[in-house]
Amino acid sequence: MDFFNPVIDGFGVVLQPTNLLYCLIGVVIGMLIGVLPGLGPAATIAILLPVTYGVEPVSAIILLAGIFYGAQYGGTITSVLLKLPGEASSVVTVFDGYALAKQGKAGTALGIAAIGSFIGGTVSIIGLTLLAPVVADVALDFGPPEYAALSLFGVLLVATVGNGGRTKSVIAAGVGLLLATVGRDTFTGASRFTFDTLNLADGIDFVPIAMGLFGLGEILHNLEERHRTVPAPAKVTNVWPSRADLRQSSGAIGRGSVIGFVLGVLPGGGATLSSLVAYAVEKRRAKHPERFGQGAIEGVAAPETANNAAATSSFIPLLTLGIPANATMALMFGALLIQGIPPGPQLVSEHPDLFWGVVNSMYIGNILLLIMSIPMVGLFVKILRVRPAILAPITVLITLLGVYTVNNQVFDIFLVIVFGVLGYLMKKFGFEPGPLVLAFVLGSVLETAIRQSLLIFGGNPAGFFTRPISGTVLAVLIVVLALPAIRLLARRPKTASSKDEELV
Amino acid sequence: MTERPLAQLGAAGVAGAIGVFGLVGSLALGLGRLTAPGPGLWPFTVSVVITVLAVVLALTGRHGTDTEGFTRASVQTAVAVLSLVVFAALLPLIGFEIPSLLLVFVWMRFLARSAGCHRWPSALARWLRSTCCS
Structure with a gap:
């Protein structure tokens, strides 16, 4: 079987002791920051980007991927025990998870969440294994117009589907695109927006932007929000769920896996959205929807399964098309670029060891997480006792020294501070930094693709719509963007008529 | 909101x-x-x-209700940013050791005030001990 040879070789890559170690470190860090409210996976990956410079590409991506899906596991623990979602993707778990904990069934909730996460993750990895090479194969025929359409699709969808105001998110994405133009123009050689400083002549590096907006911005924002005291967590006993609980939640886990996988692939979907959708679906399907919020085990199983499945499947667009589906994947994109490996359809054929190594590391990582999460819950809860007064200075120091080590440039430290302040102010004024970072990453891809396409089409922009694939992508994009407006128009007469009925 | x-x-x-x-x-x-x-x-x-x-x-x-107002805690954020700028300015002049210690000290001290656990004299003592003994 030709297809399975690289898959098996990939296992050979993961099972090398160094890679196993990086996988373990990744999932442990992921779980820790998942437990700690405030610092999310995006911030952590941003802060650790400089660390990956000296590491082999495969190990670096295995480490970062481990942080990402490990955080989905960790976020559950605080949601259930303390009613504090460690991650945005665990917010819906709070409703039923905390209710279960109050009934003394915290162990059951965590156990089901861990098992659901494992199954969701595994289903998604199998989907990734089967689907990714096919997509990459198709994508090899893509030209600049297709890439232009896909990048635009990615940027705009992330901006519109993400949380926060639509207008503000698109503005943030626009600023990201504008920042990406700083430096020398690859077509004409002209210097753009460099203000004649040598430091900006090569453009702004991705690392300071990501570290500033995600890392330092979050730290600064958290400085003001640390006044809440952490309540004593509920005691965790009997983590192994009973057979009845398992039977009750098996349907939710199955549906959660599928929902998570599908939504994770779509740009702007990702873990948070899929956990919300999975919860809503379970509630709608349930015979007694009033149980939800009172401690329904499906209310924990479905979102936790879905967010892990989505975390895994969101690697598909990145590894096969080179288009990051969400902000965290934009950081992975940056990490791959740092390693000198441009993500794209040629990744599967040119770097099979990296592709299959990373994919297969997720199997190992999920098993490690399952082993760790059930017996070691008590240990992770203790981490919450670490005071922010100790954590914040350490993370800030790692951030600033880390960015300095990349190029030995003090200018980069100042850049991080500037973008940190920008990230802080953006949060204060209701802007999401995610679309900015994503747009910055895709900015040069998008501009190059559009300009190449214009040259191909002889300056006629209609060419984007006449090519079948780019035309379809753009048509879908227009439909998605117009959908809220259409829905608004459709709803208006209906609400008017329902008012009439009430009056009658 | x-x-x-x-x-x-x-x-x-x-x-x-x-x-x-x-x-x-x-x-x-x-x-x-x-x-x-x-x-x-x-x-x-x-x-x-x-x-x-x-x-x-x-x-x-x-x-829209998605903005957050500035409170007295925001002053601390401003101080924090200032300390970072000072750190970056000192780094090329006197190396990273002393600025790093200063940064950690400042952050721990002004974070501690509102958390109400560390008092700054004890932080100072710990800092002195770590610099003198190492």
Whole structure:
């Protein structure tokens, strides 16, 4: 079987002791920051980007991927025990998870969440294994117009589907695109927006932007929000769920896996959205929807399964098309670029060891997480006792020294501070930094693709719509963007008529 | 969550300023033609989008509730940023050891005040011990 040879070789890559170690470190860090409210996976990956410079590409991506899906596991623990979602993707778990904990069934909730996460993750990895090479194969025929359409699709969808105001998110994405133009123009050689400083002549590096907006911005924002005291967590006993609980939640886990996988692939979907959708679906399907919020085990199983499945499947667009589906994947994109490996359809054929190594590391990582999460819950809860007064200075120091080590440039430290302040102010004024970072990453891809396409089409922009694939992508994009407006128009007469009925 | 129309207008104003700056800058670079795009064409397009959306935000977003007000705690954030700038300024002059210690000390001290656990004399003592003994 030709297809399975690289898959098996990939296992050979993961099972090398160094890679196993990086996988373990990744999932442990992921779980820790998942437990700690405030610092999310995006911030952590941003802060650790400089660390990956000296590491082999495969190990670096295995480490970062481990942080990402490990955080989905960790976020559950605080949601259930303390009613504090460690991650945005665990917010819906709070409703039923905390209710279960109050009934003394915290162990059951965590156990089901861990098992659901494992199954969701595994289903998604199998989907990734089967689907990714096919997509990459198709994508090899893509030209600049297709890439232009896909990048635009990615940027705009992330901006519109993400949380926060639509207008503000698109503005943030626009600023990201504008920042990406700083430096020398690859077509004409002209210097753009460099203000004649040598430091900006090569453009702004991705690392300071990501570290500033995600890392330092979050730290600064958290400085003001640390006044809440952490309540004593509920005691965790009997983590192994009973057979009845398992039977009750098996349907939710199955549906959660599928929902998570599908939504994770779509740009702007990702873990948070899929956990919300999975919860809503379970509630709608349930015979007694009033149980939800009172401690329904499906209310924990479905979102936790879905967010892990989505975390895994969101690697598909990145590894096969080179288009990051969400902000965290934009950081992975940056990490791959740092390693000198441009993500794209040629990744599967040119770097099979990296592709299959990373994919297969997720199997190992999920098993490690399952082993760790059930017996070691008590240990992770203790981490919450670490005071922010100790954590914040350490993370800030790692951030600033880390960015300095990349190029030995003090200018980069100042850049991080500037973008940190920008990230802080953006949060204060209701802007999401995610679309900015994503747009910055895709900015040069998008501009190059559009300009190449214009040259191909002889300056006629209609060419984007006449090519079948780019035309379809753009048509879908227009439909998605117009959908809220259409829905608004459709709803208006209906609400008017329902008012009439009430009056009658 | 409360409405802060001024904050929303300010946000729209800043976004608009960035857009206009982009417009002026990219016009100066030269737009070229669609058959031969100049260096300024793409930034110009993006800037147009930013400017238009900033106007939209100014007109429609005034009743948004997604902003957070500045409180007394925000002063601490300003101090924190200042300490980072000082750190970056000192780094090339005297190496990273002393600025790092100072940074950690400042952050622990002013974080400790509101958390109510560490008192600064004890932080000072610990800092002295770590610098003298190492």
